[in-house]
Amino acid sequence: MSDYPQQQSLFDEPSAPLYPLNTIELLDYLLEQNRIRMVDVKLASMLCDNQQKEVFYIVLLLCLAQQSQHSCLTLREVDWQNPFNLRQSDFTKNEGNIPTTASPFNEGFCATDALNLLANHNSVGPSKPLQLFNERLYFSRLADYENTLATRLLAMSERQLNINTTLLSELLSEYFPANPAIDTDWQKVACAIAATKGFSVITGGPGTGKTTTVTKLLAILQSLYKTAPLSIKLVAPTGKAAARLSESILGAKDKLSVISEDLKALIPDSAQTIHRLLGVKPFTNKFKHNSANPLHLDVLIIDEASMVDLSLMAKLIEALPAHARLILLGDKDQLASVDTGSVMSDLCQGLTLGKTPSYSKARCDELNALCFNNTPKLVASTHSDFKLADCIAFLQHSYRFDAQSGIGQLALAVNTNNSGVLKFVEQESIEGRFNDVILDYDFVAKPIEKLVKNAATHYAHYLNLITQGASVAQVHEAFTQYQLLAAVREGDYGVNSLNSRIERALGQQGLISVSPNQRHYIGMPIMVSQNDYQLKLFNGDIGILMLDASGQLKALFIDEQGNERAFSPARLPAHDKVYVMTIHKSQGSEFSYTAMVLPPLKQASMGINRQLVYTGITRAKNTFELVADKKVLQLAMNKSVSRASGLYERLKH
């Protein structure tokens, strides 16, 4: 993979770019307002070689795109007359250096001009710091990751698999007996898809049976390869998600009555994190397993794949042996990864609820033969030019939320931006028919006190268990029964303020004892916010502070295998208290009772969107409570975000 300049060299004194005054004013203004960083200015100066002001500003725009987790800058989508999205108010302020122009580009400058400039520039091209692909500009590292990923996924999907299709069809009928109540059994189709391709994706909303389907798939695969059982590994991006996957697979195995104990034993039920599987090399961003030292496995299942960023996915795929099968599981509509990219949603582009995915004619025939005795249930409709279209399975029916459940309906209303369904949920909830959903729109009556009081009441349960000397596992189990989620960090409705208020309320009730000079106390729940590869504690891990047998205060964690791990608070990597967590951090977790608070309208324009609210709702297992101004909910439903990426384009015919 090609290199781009090391950060240290950016701190060398740059020579001042010789640009017209108005563009310098604009640059000063953007720096002063923290819209751009000095480090980006230096990088852009270096890469443009002070030759062309346009290239300098285009690189700045690329830096901004990357800070928003886009993989690239889509040149056709830039507003060249106002590329930094300045508003009218930026020009009418009374203080500071007010720019006289919103754009450093000449009038009429457009994407084609940008492409022409970049195509002939020294810094752009193979093995150069920047790359162009299909009218998108990349830092080379990310272009290389995308390219690696696309090439490997395609190779895996095209590999010829030696499968006994008669046996596969029999097994599918055995595991998915005909059900007159279901027209097309999408779980059966998903199994057929994943059994016949080296790469597949199984996506679906909460409770649509992803784990059930993959458990049956693994039983089917082991039956197909009976003479030489497959080595199967299960992974998830976080410890929490891995623990959940282990639990779900174990539950799904127990429910599988059709299979023998011998076969069950060949289906693993212990998942690990991706980092653990790849083996982290301390103090580097490299892994022990890579293309030169591939993993030893035949099948890899990645759950919660929407949380996996581009770079990790590329590294994982590079570490797979050539013969391995890869199956991605997840909900395409959840928030994209914290880091750059949106691999899962890129691969699932175009899937629509209620519609058959765009399979080719040959694939429809193959799946109809395998699943439906040649009855043409699947019909090729729209032609897809996406080369992996035949590898994608979409589960659409939720088995967890029945018609009496509001959580599923609310998630559907938000995900499809359907105000009719939302109205239905509101009505059913008011009239008591949906008793799993509480919608508190009463934002005017200052619901914070109520929210804090409710949270304190719920948290009393695990704190009482600590006092009663319950086991670490019991305390952790009780803690995860309830979780308050917030969309933002700052402000009255943000994580920081709510955490302090709940802590104060618990202190006032005598449930915890917080001393002003001590950061840590018995009962404090914490979330790690930084990976520590030495201690094997990772961003998102949750611990609770308790006394150990010798009376020492320890942070106690339960790892994905269910083992207790104790750390002295002084040794912990960066962490925060977690009576409230951001919706981002809750991804991959599930709570029996989930409460979610959205900020008031004036704070909500930034960062509140459909994927965020949908992710929050779908964390709830039994009860979901929303505290929000209804206008903010509507605003979120109307705003769907997507990340710039070229992955889909690289996988087109």
Ligand SMILES: Nc1ncnc2c1ncn2[C@@H]1O[C@H](COP(=O)(O)OP(=O)(O)OP(=O)(O)O)[C@@H](O)[C@H]1O
């Ligand atoms: N075909 C089916 N018929 C009846 N029940 C089913 C079927 N498939 C799944 N279920 C049940 O629905 C529930 C959810 O299934 P499962 O855990 O497999 O879904 P999931 O998509 O993995 O959920 P999530 O990712 O939201 O946890 C389970 O209780 C499971 O037993």
